[in-house]
Amino acid sequence: MKSIRNAILKHPNWTIAIILGLGLLWILASRVTNPNADTIGIAQPHIGFAAPDITLSDQAGNSIQLTELRGQPVIINFWASWCPPCRAEMSAIEAVHQTYQGQGLVVLGVNAANQDNFAQAQEFVSEMDLSFQILYDTTGNVQDLYEVSALPTTFFIDRAGIIQEVVIGGPIAEALLNIHAEEILKEQP
């Protein structure tokens, strides 16, 4: 111990050079050779993973499967009519839908129907004048699959079906919605 201390005191520049050299070697040895190799093919509701597949129906009974939308960027927003932040952010989500639907962006509003009143949810949709697809999670299974622990929760999924961002809680700012929407529109499969 004493000899190491003496060596450090005698050759401080060499000591710094050796420490930093070892650091550089560690950086090079631990560099990533195959990015996302450990997440490809794993469906998890987290950033960098494939979005878990879901099939839900709208009010008219038409069902939508998420994997059928592969190739298009998708925003999934979980909401309920009794949730004030959901109400506060819904006009921004509608605006993003209006702005980017021409570029292929799909917005899905998933109503947490297992914890909402169907009539109130429909009233909410007509009151907010929502034109994007509204789906109903009547069993709560989709919320469980996406580990939705708070409403609203919004997932941004790129063309390859990879989750790029998750925003838990709200209301989400229109600027943030636009920034994330443009990011997933840029991503190529």
Add this chain to the structure above:
Amino acid sequence: MFPTLHIGSLAIQVPGLLILIGLWLGLSLAERYSPKRGIPAAHIYTFSITAVLAAAFSARLIYVFLNLNVFLDSPASIVSLNPELLNPFGALLGVALVFIYFLRRYKYNPWSFIDALVPILAMLTCAVDLANLASGKGYGYPTNLPWAIYLFGEWRHPTQIYEIIAATIILVSLWPGSHRTLFSQRGIYGLCVIAATATSRLILEAFRADSNIISGGIRSAQITAWLLLAVTLWLLFKRLGISNG
């Protein structure tokens, strides 16, 4: 993972709560030991509150500046409470400006002021690592090691736990109330904590599977940590008066 805590209809985000608790504990720790470095405890609180406000303001300002076209379309978003709309370098700039203001206003020795504030950093590092454990951020690479944890569909390195252990070792072994003669010299305590934290990040980042990658598969956090380590080591040796010959 424990991302949200439900109290009635209220959903509290646990990571944010842990960081707030870490800030409060760090402030209490810094306040306790700052008088021995010649900094009044009240000034630690004043500095921290001012620094947090300045960091939030400048982080938002830089973020808005970098995404100006988006904010021109929705100016109300400038005052949004979304923490995602913050730029980390803007936050550092805000803290640095408040630090310089306090040095000039109260004529503190900069090394003493760094020593007095560094316990906040050490405690916050622990809190951020706990927050990552709660949110699942910073998850590790798949591994077959016996202490692997099952997370996100794979057995993985428990990186958040590695980081919590490292941060706790740094906090405890470099305790601000330590009576080591080495730490009696101004700036040595602070530089040791920063150097140890940078070393920990440099080593443990390698086990994370969600690192930000720059060219050649190099992780940006490791480069930042390496540069920080280089600067702190140079300053440390200089402060200790150790030079060749």
